[in-house]
Amino acid sequence: MNCDASPPPLLHPRRLVSWGVLLAVLIVLPLLFSKGFALSLLCQIGIMVIFALSYNMLLGQTGLLSFGHAVYFGIGAFATMHTLNLLGKGGLPLPVTLLPLVGGLAGLLAGVLFGYVSTKRAGTAFAMISLGIGELVASASLMFPALFGGEGGISGNRVVGGAVLGISYGPQIEMYYLIVGWAFISMLAMYALTQTPLGCMANAVRDNPERVQFVGYDPQWVRFMMLVLSGGFAGIAGALSALNYEIVTAETLGAQTSGAVLMMAFVGGVGWFHGPIIGAVLITLLQIALSGLTKAWLFYFGLFFLCIVLYLPGGIASLLSMHQRLWKARLLGWVLPSYVRLALPLTLVACGLIGLVEMAYQRAEAAEIPLRLLGASIDVTLATPWLGALAALCGGLVLLRASWPAVTGAWRRALLRLESREET
Amino acid sequence: MSFRISNMQLLAALALLFTGSALAQVKIAYIDPLSGPFANVGDAGLKQFKEIVEQVNQTGGAAGQKLEMVPFDNKGSPQESLINFKSVTDQGIRYITQGNGSGVAHALVDAVSKWNARNPDKTVLFLNYAAVDPTLTNEKCSFWHFRFDANSDMKMEAITNFMENDKKVKKVFILGQDYAHGHAVAKAAKAMLAAKRPDVKIVGEDLHPIGRVKDFSPYVAKIKAADADTIITGNWGNDLSLLVKAAKDAGLKAKFYTYYAGGLGTPTAMGAAGEGQVLQLTEWHMNVQPNKTEAFALAFNKKYPDLDFYYLRVNTMVTMLAKAMNDAKSTDPTRVARQLEDMHYQADTGDVWMRKSDHQLIQPLYISIFAKQDGKAVKHDIEHTGYGFKTLASISARDTQLPTSCVMERL
Amino acid sequence: MEFVLVSLLNGITYGMLLFMLSSGLTLIFSMMGVLNFAHASFYMLGAYFAYQVSVILGFWPALLVAPLLVGLCGVLIERYGLRNAHKYGHVAELLFTFGLSFLIEEIVRLVWGKAAVDYRIPEALNGTLFTLFSSNFPIYKGFMMLVSVGMLLALYALLTRTRTGLIVQAALSRPDMVEALGHNVPRIFMLVFGGGVALAALAGVIGGNAFITEPGMAAAVGTIVFVVVVVGGLGSLAGAFVASLLIGIVQTFAVGLNVSITDIAALFGVELQASGAMARLTLTQLAPILPYLFMVAILVFRPRGLMGARES
Structure with a gap:
């Protein structure tokens, strides 16, 4: 993603192969997960991938931390829904397949409007303006029920007009392929953008705006362009969400959506192009699957995010790329054995923590009902399970501290070896 | 019961592992916020449902089967509720209930209508206990939607x-x-x-x-x-x-x-x-006279010291549903819906009637x-x-x- | 006349509460360059701690103990959390506090339940201070004003009359010089963070029972505090003070005035169609989002904020 690191260009054979493999996997996936729930999960993930990537055009590439990216997503969604309803009335000769373009355009226009105001500043001030604009749009959306549908939102029917080539978008699977198609195109476009002069200048603006000015570019212009384009892609994601759910409500524009996309990009890793993709997949899975399993999911979620910020600020992509580097040098074997020593401490920490949290939630909700955890029944009014969980957590932490040097040591040796090899 | 012996057995077994009640047969999906800013409302509703379902089960259940609440956390969002609904239909659950937010209710009514049109042998019934937007029983009314709260x-x-x-x-x-x-x-x-x-x-x-x-x-x-x-x-x-x-x-x-x-x-x-x-x-408060719900409410308040029994309509809804299943001698949603519409029922505060023309409970x-x-x-x-x-x-x-x-x- | 005076009093009271919240945020920002996203969460913790302490010891001890406890929490969080994030730059710090606000809200729900707690105004402060025409001015509002003015004076004295204050002040304009002069900057950071969140907690102690102590209270004031800080000018205490009062008063008066967008447009000679959704909007309706409009306008026309010295 850094221009000076010069990644292989888009049409490099190796790139083409990996894009091809990705496309093939996306096409085959629904054959493996054909259940309605799994399929809608995949659709949601696809939408979020575009959204998170568009967000990273700001945070990762231009260094703009935005707390209001849902505005563009939501405006794209509402514009699409209105257009869809116009189609339903026979007002417009536009195929549903191309509707995401409408959303993209709406996001783009919103980007022009709000970007003009917000990109005057960078850094913390930009973050605050984006927050303010987000609040403003979210509040306004509830005030104009004619435009935003009020509490009930706006719903529509994506099966309009006749089926084109047998595709009516009635069945979810056809919607999935629509999302995959647009996600793939958007991914390619956003990747291509990182290779353009604008993409490179965005990196430069992120790293050193003064020097950009010396070179003769206007950092504000670069920020503005990036925000407008990012708004456009967010609009496409919003459009797909509108088509997928056939309903858009005011929450789509709200702070929660903005917060979620920020987490996706950051957890995945803002320094890599594929980081937000990993983040979108992981966070969507967590949000939907974890919330079905435990009441404490928000707690785990917050904790997980804090741990990433504190211990893995490069996101999961950074972890992967570290290992990839060793794997390419055939040095992965040097560090993997040390991980085995972490297995026991980590299991203990996890068991202790989950035990404590689940017991605390059960106690707060209904203390006299025993907690069911992994088939076991635990009476949370007794002291022993609490002490047990606490002991497991503390013991695990102590062991983790003790075995950590082994891991760092192994890494140091592997890296030294790698460097000495690179020198020769 | 076609759905009991379908290929859902594995999922059902998994679900049993988590919920642990081996006798449950008629599942009611509860789709409401269980985390986030409105968690207190969703959580209180769920506990009231569980309480009355337990009582119904102790007094014979519905059509010879037991009822069971299956909670789904929609986090207050219509989109999330639609994903929840997908997993409801995957698990072969035929009854859903929801109350918090008319936005969610609209989304669910749409989704249920579409699903039922496309899957006439696996219909789902939506029982609304608190979403009060009048349009749900007027312009946007649906055969598959029953409202147990008076609309605004x-x-x-x-x-x-x-x-x-x-x-x-x-x-x-x-x-x-x-x-x-x-x-x-x-x-x-x-x-x-x-x-x-x-x-x-x-x-x-x-x-x-x-x-x-x-x-x-x-x-x-x-x-x-x-x-x-x-x-x-x-x-x-x-x-x-x-x-x-x-x-x-x-x-x-x-x-x-x-x-x-x-x-x-x-x-x-x-x-x-x-x-x-x-x-x-x-439709009720703790000091209505005569208060037939008093003992039930006191027991509830004792069991959950942080909560107060609030929704009498939840009790009305679950007992009416059980009666409809008993009368229909079936738990099939289509047949139960036909029993439920136009039903006159003796609730704790007097006669109530599920009006046939719009599926609005008159209480x-x-x-x-x-x-x-x-x-x-x-x-x-x-x-x-x-x-x-x-x-x-x-x-x-x-x-x-x-x-x-x-x-x-x-x- | 009655309306103007009552609105003014209401506006000032609300503005002073905003200032209590934003002063800590400004202090932390000027010292550490990090906007503490979790600031309102400490306001909430202050209210909950005060509720817990007042159940055991009564309100008056809570007024002192709760902010101290929250300040201690702040010190620990800075030492063992924020300081680690500091290595990775301001974005990581900001995100750390962002995640922290999530976690604090969830912990509050877990410990004190999902609904409001019964945190009451003490009997001694329950009643009417004076009656203005026909409107009562409650004692507790007077007390809130007293506490916030007291805090303002104490803060002023601390910053201008003590050595620590001078160092903090120096850091407002020249953070690098302060470090170069050999001050233990990490320790100052820790203390400023603790002090800043303790101020927020104090606002929580007196705001929690005047309003409602519930898990959503942090989110309810969270963004408005940022608005105050940005409008006032990042890093300027005086600016935060002026902005707090301004926003408090403007918002209060906007609610009271029966003016619609059509009327305002008419002032500029523009005739709006009476049937449009836009035309039916009144100033009252817009009042609570006026601060955001205000913020955007300020940033467009005067990016430094009202009294800000530094760009960001």
């Missing part, structure tokens, strides 16, 4: 009927949250007052963004300046508690007519500020006022505050009826 127009009808006889009401101020519900309340209040009490003056009408006002004293100053003696508000949650508190601080002596003052933390938050000022319209309602617990008219307090509700008027089921514009597509 019916509630306003009852409130204005009460005002018709209360000559102390002379100047009315309407204050509401700036979204669909607040708009609907304001509109209904104006139209109905104009028809029933043309002498009453509407001295002011304001809308404020939902959940964003911290200090209501400017609004109270305005109400005072307008010299209003009555305030009609659809506000709920903090927007209601903060309003009442600010009124108390400024010494405003007007009465508040509300929909949602009686439960889920609002009495705690209002505290003494609400005494003698706040009226609510509900008695009560207007009550927040007052100090005195052991007589206010026998029980609420949320351990020392205050409870005292009945001012009971409105018979018949008087809450409004015409419907529903044109239902029947099966």
Whole structure:
């Protein structure tokens, strides 16, 4: 993603192969997960991938931390829904397949409007303006029920007009392929953008705006362009969400959506192009699957995010790329054995923590009902399970501290070896 | 039961592992917020459902089977609810219930209608226990949707009927949250007052963004300046508690007519500020006479010390559902729906009727006022505050009826 | 006249509460360059701690103990959390506090339940201080004003009359110089963070019972505090003070005035169609989002904020 690191260009054979493999996997996936729930999960993930990537055009590439990216997503969604309803009335000769373009355009226009105001500043001030604009749009959306549908939102029917080539978008699977198609195109476009002069200048603006000015570019212009384009892609994601759910409500524009996309990009890793993709997949899975399993999911979620910020600020992509580097040098074997020593401490920490949290939630909700955890029944009014969980957590932490040097040591040796090899 | 012996066995077994009740057969998916800002409301509802389902199961269940609640956390979002609905249909669950937010209810009604049209052998029934947007039983009514709460127009009808006889009401101020519900309340209040009490003056009408006002004293100053003696508000949650508190601080002596003052933390938050000022319209409260639900409610409050039994309609809904299944001798949603529509039922507060034309439950309602617990008219307090509700008027089921514009597509 | 005076009093009271919240945020920002996203969460913790302490010891001890406890929490969080994030730059710090606000809200729900707690105004402060025409001014509002003015004076004295204050002040304009002069900057950071969140907690102690103590209270004021800080000018205490009062008063008056967008447009000679959704909007309706409009306008026309010295 850094221009000076010069990644292989888009049409490099190796790139083409990996894009091809990705496309093939996306096409085959629904054959493996054909259940309605799994399929809608995949659709949601696809939408979020575009959204998170568009967000990273700001945070990762231009260094703009935005707390209001849902505005563009939501405006794209509402514009699409209105257009869809116009189609339903026979007002417009536009195929549903191309509707995401409408959303993209709406996001783009919103980007022009709000970007003009917000990109005057960078850094913390930009973050605050984006927050303010987000609040403003979210509040306004509830005030104009004619435009935003009020509490009930706006719903529509994506099966309009006749089926084109047998595709009516009635069945979810056809919607999935629509999302995959647009996600793939958007991914390619956003990747291509990182290779353009604008993409490179965005990196430069992120790293050193003064020097950009010396070179003769206007950092504000670069920020503005990036925000407008990012708004456009967010609009496409919003459009797909509108088509997928056939309903858009005011929450789509709200702070929660903005917060979620920020987490996706950051957890995945803002320094890599594929980081937000990993983040979108992981966070969507967590949000939907974890919330079905435990009441404490928000707690785990917050904790997980804090741990990433504190211990893995490069996101999961950074972890992967570290290992990839060793794997390419055939040095992965040097560090993997040390991980085995972490297995026991980590299991203990996890068991202790989950035990404590689940017991605390059960106690707060209904203390006299025993907690069911992994088939076991635990009476949370007794002291022993609490002490047990606490002991497991503390013991695990102590062991983790003790075995950590082994891991760092192994890494140091592997890296030294790698460097000495690179020198020769 | 086709779905019991379908290829869902593995999933069902997995679900049993997590929930642990091996006898459960008829599952009801509960789709409401269980985490996030509205978790307290969703959580309280779920516990009430579980309580009444347990009682139904102990007294014979429904059509020879047991009922079971399966919670799904929709986090208050319509989109998330649709994903939940996908997993509901995957698991072969045929009944869903939801209440918090008409936005979610609209999304679910749409989804259920589409699903049932495409899967006539796996129909799903939507039982709505609290979403009050009138359109759900008017323009957007559906055969697959049954509402067990009075809609917001019916509630306003009852409130204005009460005002018709209360000559102390002379100047009315309407204050509401700036979204669909607040708009609907304001509109209904104006139209109905104009028809029933043309002498009453509407001295002011304001809308404020939902959940964003911290200090209501400017609004109270305005109400005072307008010299209003009555305030009609659809506000709920903090927007209601903060309003009442600010009124108390400024010494405003007007009465508040509300929909949602009686439960889920609002009495705690209002505290003494609400005494003698706040009226609510509900289908039940702890001091209605005769109170057939008293023992059940007390047992519930004892079991969950942080909660107060609130939704009588949840009990009505579950027992009516069980009766419909017993009468149909089946748990198939289509047949149960046919039993349920037009059902007359003896609920704890009297006769209730599921109107066939729009699937809206017609039930008695009560207007009550927040007052100090005195052991007589206010026998029980609420949320351990020392205050409870005292009945001012009971409105018979018949008087809450409004015409419907529903044109239902029947099966 | 009555309306103007009452609105002014209401506006000032609300503005002073905003200042209590934003002063800590400004202090932390000027010292550490990090906007503490979790600031309002400490306001909430202050209210909950005060509720817990007042159940056991009564309100008056809570007034002192709760902010101290929250300050201690702040010190620990800075030492063992924020300081680690500091290595990775301001974005990581901001995100750390963002995640922290999530976690604090969830912990509050877990410990004190999902609904409001019964945190009451003490009996001694319950009642009417004076009656202005026909409106009552409650004692508790007077008390809130007293506490916030007291805090303002104490803060002023601390910053201008003590050595620590001078160092903090120096850091407002020249953070690098302070470090170069050999001050233990990490320790100052820790203390400033603790002190800043303790101020927020104090606002929570007196705001929690005046309003409502519930898990959503942090989110309800969270963004408005940022608005105050940005409008006032990032890093300027005086600016935060002016902005707090301004926003408090403007918002209060906007609610009271019966002016619609159509009327305003008419002032500029523009005739709006009466049927449009836009035309029906009144100033009252817009009042709570006026601060955001205000913020955007300020940033367009005067990016430094009202009294800000530094760009960001």
